[in-house]
Amino acid sequence: MAKLIQTEEENLLAEAAKGFLSKSSPVSRLREMRDGGKSSDPDLWQEMAAAGWAGVLVPEAADGSDMGHAAAHVLARAMGRNLTVSPFLSTAVMAATLLRQFDDPATRQKLSQISAGGLTYAFALDEGAKFAPQSVEMTAEKRGNGYLLNGKKRFVVDGCEADRILVLAKSEEGLCLFDLANSNKGLTQDPLDMIDSRDAADLVFDDVEVSGEALLGEPGAGFDLLKPALEAGQAALAAETAGLAEAAFAMTTDYLKERKQFGITIGSFQALQHRAAHLCCEIELTQSAVLNAGRILDQSPNDAGLAVSVAKARATDTAQKSVQEGVQMHGGIGMTDAFDMGFYMKRARVAAEWLGDYGYHAGQVAKLRGF
């Protein structure tokens, strides 16, 4: 097993990402996007693709850089720090991980397009309000060579803007995974007015006809195919959320050093010091969990479940604590929309739910640890 410290390459990548994002994606860019009534930032994604980020998990044979999950986490963490809006997780992490399980020309073509920033994906997973990827009521009915899809999926991240949708539906043969165009007839997108200002939609499948080619892999194998993509997404989201937690904490400690109350720098109040120190420890443990998930995904992806759930649970929890302390320690200014902390808090909330919240992953950990 590789060491639990960032390699020299990863350090360089982190530096490069930081430099790129501080220029191209400060938090003010998210604010402008929101104030402009938009929920996505396609230009930024093109820049990121040009920097090679879209192909981080695309095999070299499909024109990707194939740098691996740990490298993807370095990028996700940097994006988390800046609240960067992009289809990186859905497309570059999850869809690439899913599709690279297939080695046919058509899939290679899709992967190559992903790497070039020319194709984006969204995963239509949830049917209820909580993450439960194996609870599928959506149906796939055999119709000639293809299928007829009917059902509803909720909280589809990037669901409005994505070019294509990956979706599980149950057929007579079990759960089937489909890859279809988001423009398919009968498929409608109800945009959600998300608190984190990003693209998400409820998708309604009303007699959506897809050809046999839309089915990925064998019928009935849908969830097995989906699983690596979910785990990759959960771990990368943990990395993003850990980055978010760090950035919110850094804002807070900076403020503790600057701000005076009753004539004293508030960072010299011991009660705040101890709370900040505790949060520092929480963040440290979470970083370890994220590093560990990256290492295991790269080296023995089939055993990654525990590492991924620990990382996602820890990152979710740490980010909540970080933004909550962030608002409280900033006082009134932390509550104003004019200050950035609120954006961190809202994103932390959405990231907490997406791909399984603390309770979901805690349940996974308990199961994998035998209790």
Added chain:
Amino acid sequence: MAKLIQTEEENLLAEAAKGFLSKSSPVSRLREMRDGGKSSDPDLWQEMAAAGWAGVLVPEAADGSDMGHAAAHVLARAMGRNLTVSPFLSTAVMAATLLRQFDDPATRQKLSQISAGGLTYAFALDEGAKFAPQSVEMTAEKRGNGYLLNGKKRFVVDGCEADRILVLAKSEEGLCLFDLANSNKGLTQDPLDMIDSRDAADLVFDDVEVSGEALLGEPGAGFDLLKPALEAGQAALAAETAGLAEAAFAMTTDYLKERKQFGITIGSFQALQHRAAHLCCEIELTQSAVLNAGRILDQSPNDAGLAVSVAKARATDTAQKSVQEGVQMHGGIGMTDAFDMGFYMKRARVAAEWLGDYGYHAGQVAKLRGF
């Protein structure tokens, strides 16, 4: 509903209890008892009975003072502060509450003996390691006019010293409640070496023969008869535990005001101040819950379940926090047996488990609140 403040009579009773116990039952008395290898203090109980405490819930017709549950809580709380060892809860609170449901001369006689300090009781409740009063494997087999009891009960508080035992067993007619002498043939007491240094035992019933008179009430009605006694005991134990929490906290705040480190009174460290202030709030809320349980038990005992479980859960939790902060804030000295805090911590742990721990009562609250 009476007000949630102590009445003038209750204030006077509290003062009297404080005075009595500071003389007759300082914590050093528990220490002497333990160091002397004893687990009970019958002399003290005689003094308490002489002061009228044993009859606090005994009807006046049976020579009691019948002051009610709130008054019993005033006494229990004072005993909790001093870690007083006595059969007050088992006998004066629980057995009296149970027996006064019957109005026959024989029961009146027992109640009168309780009030005089001449008769003590223990409740044999648990068969497993956790409180679950309706999980009964112990059997009562009809044998002539009486019953044959077989089974094992664990963690019977006051189980060695009590004169009589109250126990649930299942017969063909359902759960039956029996009142039998602890000296009964076939009944053996395995004393437990308890961390709180008090009397508790595992009881083994091996073909214990009891007469028909030992059966209280109707066959099958055992749990219904037991329930008021359990609730009375839980609430009084909450009061005792709340008193324990207050006393441990008072020791801690006193120490914070005296102790110097690095030349400064440690109570001036803001981190400790805020933790102490938080604990102060926890104790305040718990006091309210205990007051409320007393009021409801006195006024509408049939609706007391929620109030009792809130009180027991809060007191359990608050006491743990109080003794944990107590040891930590005292530092090394708090860890030594020569200092009293350890006695508080151990009693808090036993009191947490007896008659249902936090999780048990939280479950009751959830059930009663409809989720």
Added chain:
Amino acid sequence: MAEVDEGRDLVAFRSGIRDWLEANCPSEMRDGAGGEEAICWGGTTWVFTCEAQKIWLERCAEVGYTVPTWPKAYGGAGLSRDEDKILKEEMQALGARSPLDSFGIWMLGPALLKFGSEEQKLQFLPPIARGEIRWCQGYSEPGAGSDLAGVQTHAADQGDSWLVNGQKIWTSYADRADWIFALLRTDREAKKHLGISFVLMDMRSKGITTRPIRLISGASPFCETFFEDVEVPKHQVVGTINRGWDVAKYLLTHEREMISNGGNVMGSGRALGAVLAEAETGQSDPVLRGEAMRAEIDSLALEMTLERYKDQAEGGQGVGDASAMLKYMGTELNKKRLELIMAADGAAALTWGETPASSWLRTKANSIEGGTSEVMLSIISRRILNLPG
């Protein structure tokens, strides 16, 4: 839950109140509605939501029931504490809405009654009671935070008047208020607490402008208020010049006492248990369920404590500094409650609109406004526990 023995006079009083309410409270005002929408704030900018709201205000004002305990001379009904309690109980029994709520009633009124001159009382109290002047509060300043006495907004002495320059923040509804009561620095040389005056200003004065503050939870009643060369006659100072901190302190204590009388420490909205019972994972996720049980137990204990303090207050025993405990525990618990509601509702809570999202974000201010949790803990430490420093 609490009920006291009532003497014969009070029984008669209760019956009189009941009759009056029955005869005068319009049916539309008996819907038991609460929350922001049901409030009548009054003032010149007020638009009544319906004719009944206007009638209800006028009828109450006529007999002094908008401010029942104020003396009749100042627009009140001169009720005793017991009588006031009966009025509130009977209104609640009928589901009657409050006829008028305002910072004038809650805050300025009590301050004027204690510190105001007779002229000030006669000038301002009756219009407050009739809902004719809407007030806002100008305490906080940008950068001052918990340090309320760090007032920078300056009132320069011009003989008969002050010339005011500076900025206030967190002035609720400043954009709709007619008047403001504010703390101004009237002596820059004196010690921090000794150079402040408590001043009343007409919001239509030349040089006052306001700007609403958007919160992380969305639009809010809070404003920034700017003062640029605003002239204020000196007789609009309440109490002694440079001793405004005494008035402010009185109001802060009064505010916390109000909170302990059942104010909105606990937050409102759906009970946690109900949320969980409806939620998809309510039964299956032990983390959420366990934490919800804990929050439910704590909420119940807090309710009991509120009730206990009310009983204490009725018994004539002031709550005093203990209100800091309620403020702290209530607001922290309310934050926790909304976190759990958000988790229980899952993705359904992540959008704006008919979701708990906005309330959730708004609760984050609970432990900042009206004294931060940290300030409350320090008050408890010093005044209740008597810890040093």
Added chain:
Amino acid sequence: MAEVDEGRDLVAFRSGIRDWLEANCPSEMRDGAGGEEAICWGGTTWVFTCEAQKIWLERCAEVGYTVPTWPKAYGGAGLSRDEDKILKEEMQALGARSPLDSFGIWMLGPALLKFGSEEQKLQFLPPIARGEIRWCQGYSEPGAGSDLAGVQTHAADQGDSWLVNGQKIWTSYADRADWIFALLRTDREAKKHLGISFVLMDMRSKGITTRPIRLISGASPFCETFFEDVEVPKHQVVGTINRGWDVAKYLLTHEREMISNGGNVMGSGRALGAVLAEAETGQSDPVLRGEAMRAEIDSLALEMTLERYKDQAEGGQGVGDASAMLKYMGTELNKKRLELIMAADGAAALTWGETPASSWLRTKANSIEGGTSEVMLSIISRRILNLPG
């Protein structure tokens, strides 16, 4: 989990070690036993639990494997960091017990190697390596607590010797130790940190007495140690007179680094998950279950952090102040873990004997000894976060 690429030399070294262990480690010492019972403390008071324990110590001491990285001249084997790691891995693979553990090896040795005179090194290090002298540590004093530099035990200058009077506390195994290394006040006039010396004393000196301390968890290795007119030759000072605080500081940092190298921050004993799986209410009580899940997740993340720090240390990057984070989180988590184990075991845990009760109570000291949690948080605040004060 981590494995580095090994050069050819190291591969040969590993194979040599393996052969040596196979040939020399008695089978009784290969049982993988850990914990207090398996330890060989050495010293003149030591009674070997079996002949094999004695043989194993002697054989290791002969080749320097009791202190593998110490120079050969002082009784070590002069191993490099990589070679030492291989030795430990191979011992672990065989389940071999540690031949000798002592405060002499962990604490005094490193201090002597850095600060001792050549005479002191030659006098003390080889006997430590052979397990002939058992040491105890005399730092803490009654009433000093976290303020380690508040040393009161006084060493009066008598020309060639000191006359020592005072009291130490928390001296582990003082009643079985041959020698003590202690901080003494050698200059009462100097500033607190500048009048302390680091002194070695024979525990059989006239005037030294010890008394065991009983803890809330029961008997303990801790003692109080009393000094009454004890004569100590001056050449038994390590380092410069009055600069003993430098030695103490070095040892404190060294101690925390050791902890971060996988010391017993995490506690040992049954894993929480296993306890819960066996417990009667493990599945049905959501409060307990939810908290156990949380503790399990935190334990795993802490393990990963330990591993990460080890990897950092191997990469030559010191852990430094970050060890305060491990100490704090590890000990707090261990306390939580034992609380949950107590709850899971219910009434079965409430007696002395074969229950977790004693361990549970003992964990309460984890966050006090070796620097309290509060001290750790202040270190993190100042040295990692650079907060003022």
